[in-house]
Amino acid sequence: MAKSTTHFVCTECGWSGPKWYGRCPECGQWGTVEEFHEARPTSSSRSSSTGRVSRTKAMSSVSANARPITEVGTEDASRVSTGFEEFDRVLGGGIVAGSVVLVAGEPGIGKSTLLLETAGNIARGIPDQPLLYISGEESQAQVRMRASRVNAMEPNLLLAATTDLATALGLIEDRRPSLAIVDSAQTITSQDIDGIPGGSTQVREVAGALIDSAKTLNIPVMLVGHVTKDGSIAGPRTLEHLVDVVCQFDGDAQTSLRLLHAAKNRFGPTDEVGCFDMSGEGIQEVNDPSGLFLSPDDTAVEGTCVTFTLDGHRSLPIEIQALVTSSVLPSPRRATSGIDTNRLAMLMAVLYRHGGVNLLANDVYVSTIAGGVAKEPACDLAIVAALASAASSAPVPRTSCAIGEISLTGQVRPVPQLAHRLAEAARMGFTRAIVPVTRGRAGVRSHPGLEVIEVTTLRDALEALGMQGSTNRRRTGSSR
Template identity: 45%
Template sequence: MAKSRTVYVCADCGGTTPKWQGKCPHCNAWNTLEETVESSTPAASAHRYAPLASTSPVRSLSEIEARETPRQPTGLEEFDRVLGGGLVAGAVVLIGGDPGIGKSTLLLQALASLSETSNVLYVTGEESAEQVALRARRLGLQTGNVNLLAEIRLEAIQSAVSEQKPTVAVIDSIQTLYSGELSAAPGSVSQVRECAAQLTRLAKQTGIAIVMIGHVTKDGALAGPRVLEHIVDTVLYFEGDTHSSFRLVRAFKNRFGAVNELGVFAMTDRGLRGVANPSALFLSQHEQQVAGSCVMATQEGTRPLLVEIQALVDSSHAPNPRRLTVGLEGNRLAMLLAVLHRHAGVSTFDQDVFVNAVGGVRITEPAADLPVLLAIMSSLRDKPLPRGLIAFGEVGLAGEIRPAPRGQERLREAAKLGFSIALIPKANAPRQPIEGLEIWAVDRLDGALDKLR
């Protein structure tokens, strides 16, 4: 009989320890150890370290032919953009997001499109076959060629995939699967790690593209061991407010394409539809100029986007003024306010400062520094910025304004959408004038504020 023992597995690094501890001894993370029952069967140890593919002799890297990986478009342009052009044979994609955000809907639409030219398989472990059929009917999808399997046992799924030999297989979701070789419950760290490793091995050996849906924790990170993200080839996050009709798909890891790409969808009664002009989603339509609003040109992967930054500065009635950001980094706001005081002489020590990126988009690049400060100054003075103004640029601690990458693409996107003034770093000033766009190039923060007096 197989022997089993209780161990504690770290949800971050996957390390094990025989007894519970407050801090993981492997990665020093706190409160990440979870109890699980580990089974040490000979079969489990035999296949666990099997190679992903057949071994090959040692060769010089220069002798290996480097060729472009063929892509298979999914039929959804925004999804293909995030994937890097489409699915790759043998690739493993992990997509996570909040419950009800639209992960299953997106992949069912993709499979319905792929089924017209390829053999596809949808494995559902969370819903019954009837529920999936009802969703497909509600969305109006042609699913006559979509094969469906309602199963959570890993060995049965592997057998079905080997028999059907699909081009693309979707696993909904990885947290519901379990392997009979492990005695742990489905969703536990050991089960998720083992099932993901087995499916990845199957994809590499057969050339089947596998897309796995993953749950997320209350912090927004993918549930399960952190090693799960290292096993797969691509990690996508489905973002957006369930109360809004817009959804964002962002790539955080992609071995076959660029990271930080952004796909924008609109949720309709017929499923998710790609948005051709996403800049329009993140710009508020004001009938007249308002104080505390500045439009910035940001870059998401290869796509320039125009996003409205709103700021509200109000007198504080508490000993410690509040500093709150939505869609931006909170610590960076405190730093920018210190730079504003030191190099522009504007003090906000007795003011509450609130900053928001419109549309639910998250901006992580430092090129948002200048638009944030301009919006704060506009709200503090209660004076709107000039009509048709956009801005971007990183602000350093010495008060200098540093250039942003791909400045020409940002400016062309702004000119295309009708903006007439661009307040940008001097290093990003275009050599050739852009029709309809007046350039205000500055190299210091005080110089940028002087332009707006």
Template identity: 50%
Template sequence: MAKPKSSFRCSSCQHTVAKWVGRCPDCGAWGSVDEVPILAAIPFRAGVGGQQRAAMLPSTPATPIHQVDAKSTQAKSTGVSEFDRVLGGGLVAGSVVLLAGEPGVGKSTLLLEVVHNWARRSTEDRSLYVTAEESAGQVRMRADRTGAVHERVYLAAESDLSMILGHVEQVQPTLLVIDSVQTMTAADVEGVVGGVTQVRAITTALTSLAKATGIAVLLVGHVTKDGAIAGPRSLEHLVDVVLNFEGDRHSTLRMVRGVKNRFGTADEVGCFELREDGIVCVTDPSGLFLHHRTESVPGTAVTVTMDGKRPLLGEVQALVVESTMATPRRAVSGLDSNRVAMLLAVLESRCGVKFAKHEVYTATVGGMRMTEPSADLALAVALASALCERPLREGYIVIGEVGLAGEVRRVSGIGRRLAEASRLGFTHALVPPDPGPLPAGIKAIPIANLLDALAISGLQNK
């Protein structure tokens, strides 16, 4: 029998080449070129109206959409409120969720909490936790430390796909966790462990299992040094939900950020705090960032950023000291260094605030990372406050984007931002012009440009 013809296609950009190469000539990705068969032409048959494709009788007829059972896609709570928030209410039966994050960020700790709460919901629910990166004893030790031991939580240290499917048949779980998908192997599939072919085949098999049995599947994924999910790009297309688990090693704050969600919005963020005894939900992350703040000091300003749909209050700090070096130092932590350099230039050019002979240090508090342009005005006010050594007035919050001409531009969600600031006791807000409807309890002061903001705040340079 003649071997079917095949070509080679990149899984990242779908570029096709005649023979296998290690690196895609179009997008430059390594190890992404796979062999794919060339499908034969679809046969046609003559019929009314000319040529028609050969038809087959479907095994399951199409159903009117109003007759489809909507209850089959209702989300069930995992018992972890912040995780449910990102998922869109909970886990849907038969769904496949991919949770990716850096090593040591706390993925396994979070999922142990999820399987524990899932198993204790009812006597009908069982959880199966499959680990290939750790031994069963290591996982049990972590479960003892975090209080995640339960009689309906089953544990298997396996890496072979066939063995995992056997465990599923024996345990009959309603929730399956695979830690991690890049370490699983399929004996009947060619390729190295963690390679493109293996990862795709394993994910496809687990997705088919979830859809056929109604088991909710949670996959742990690795990330590259650039923060992207390791493996083929098609991995994200195969699953229903893609979540990124983020966090700074030097901070206890962790965030689960939605990237893709077929059952809800993809811009939700869940906040957690990683402790020695496990991971706990943080329902008020703004208070976590500002718990240390007792009074205003020179070089500080508070702003509100939008992380997905959630408003978060954060503090930016600046320190300006005279320098004897020919090129004063500029240090940035938690902020975009390019925007810091731009704001320094705008302050010098448009407001006459000189930093040429000073070292400038800027940072956020609590490990928070601010990349949203709405923090521009707060950072500029903090820099001016540090240089003139005068604090911003007590109870003031600062929101707005700053342009190269020194103008203050509008940002989205001003109402929600100010409502969060008012809840935490702030009474005045420097905001862009025309902020729209505002909540009660806080006075908004529209600012047209950066010079006006410094004048109203009393932060002109000495």
């Protein structure tokens, strides 16, 4: 067996040392330091098992390949479209040749389905080149059943079921596919390295070997990654540093909406988000998700208010719904969905102190619809407006929206990228927007058909929404 060097590695920050600690001396996290066995296989075993030369011998040819940066072309850095505009947007325009993309998410969220459909789209677009899908979790028959369900049956899409790293590398080197998908990185193991499947030692070796093959053969590789119970990617934190792109695929398991974020991207922005709809026939992209988070009925209903939140470059409307009832409990009930409970308690206190609406003795229920998330501070004004509307039985007009953060002093504070939010509100047909006063008026540009009302305090905002009569407010940006 190959000799191994034992040291201890923090799975959170990557710190390593010769001694175990209950608390990482670098990042301060508890219980993240694990024993790591770094095996040193011989060059003969490495070359015989994987068909590749050892890393030590490869170093001798580095100087021969070094060229001035001005003479390096970009022909080899071409991109391959995934067949999903939303996926391409998150990746920065497509999959870069020779790159390694890690797609992580909770169990059952749809990672394998997304990548299998992506493989089918690419295989359909380039029928003269093979694609390779390596599954370490399912058999070929199981993958074939899903492929027939999501319409990914293409003759040049090759399926393989193995958990051996040497076999996977041999398939990639032999077939030279236009894209290789490995599902998942935690199930592939190396026979030359000690450690359990999914452990730090195995995951690091598997990722390093696949990255070597991707860079050497200029073949893009997509990895499926598991996540822990707290939502972080399983395995050592260095896995995220090694790959080129890290995508998080998440969503509410009780709804069909799925969101794809880029946590790391060496070839594009990290503030893009892709929207998908999960159904029994597979995953479909949603090019305009604006209508997903709003009620289909245009009739004004008490206890509702619409705001606009940012997710990357996208501005999405979120409908806040509130229900206020008399409480028969010693401690009134507070229930939320899609909204932070502590934030709601703070806003109710501010509404009582600075808005004159007392809900402290009532049962309060606040929710979003369609799995939307309203945890951004810019949603504060809409939450308060929905609460005041439910308490006074005065509905907010469906053509009005509220955007702004509320401080403990009752002031309505500015929010980032207000102009972007107002542009989306105007595009969707809203006619009135209650917003905070913006310094320099940079965010309150003229939007056709949208009347922008600037307010400075919570009382001004409630009066602008018709909840109570009050003091000064400034009407600006009317361009009707």
